[in-house]
Amino acid sequence: MEQQLSLLDMLEGVDGSTDPESSIKEILSEEDIPIIRENLIVETVKSAFGISRGGQNRKPSDEAWEWILSDDCELPFSFTQCCNEFGADPETMLDWLRWYRRKLLG
DSSP states (O other): OOOOOOHHHHHHTSOOOSOHHHHHHHHSOTTHHHHHHHHHHHHHHHHHTTBOTTSOBOOOOHHHHHHHHOSOTTSTTSHHHHHHHTTOOHHHHHHHHHHHHHHHHO
16 A cells, blocks of 8 residues: 655655746646645634634634735745635735734734
8 A cells, every 4th residue: 555645745855946836746736736725725814813623713823824914925835826726816815804804803
């Protein structure tokens, strides 16, 4: 039976390329990327607002909020790329999230 590697194990096997997009395609299939982007944006936004996977409240994550605000929009798994994957305008999404954060955490 073939052993399944974690994402971190697979990343260690990448050849050290400076092009993140080509490196990712070495370890992920085209079908994997949208699934990862969807899960990443949903879970990170929930974490930024202090909502756990089970729906319980917790302390909002500053690290998650920093990812949302990051200017690294060209990285394959940036907030911008995750929004673009599903046809959402990143600026509109960010405006809405900022409004909601002010209202919720105010």
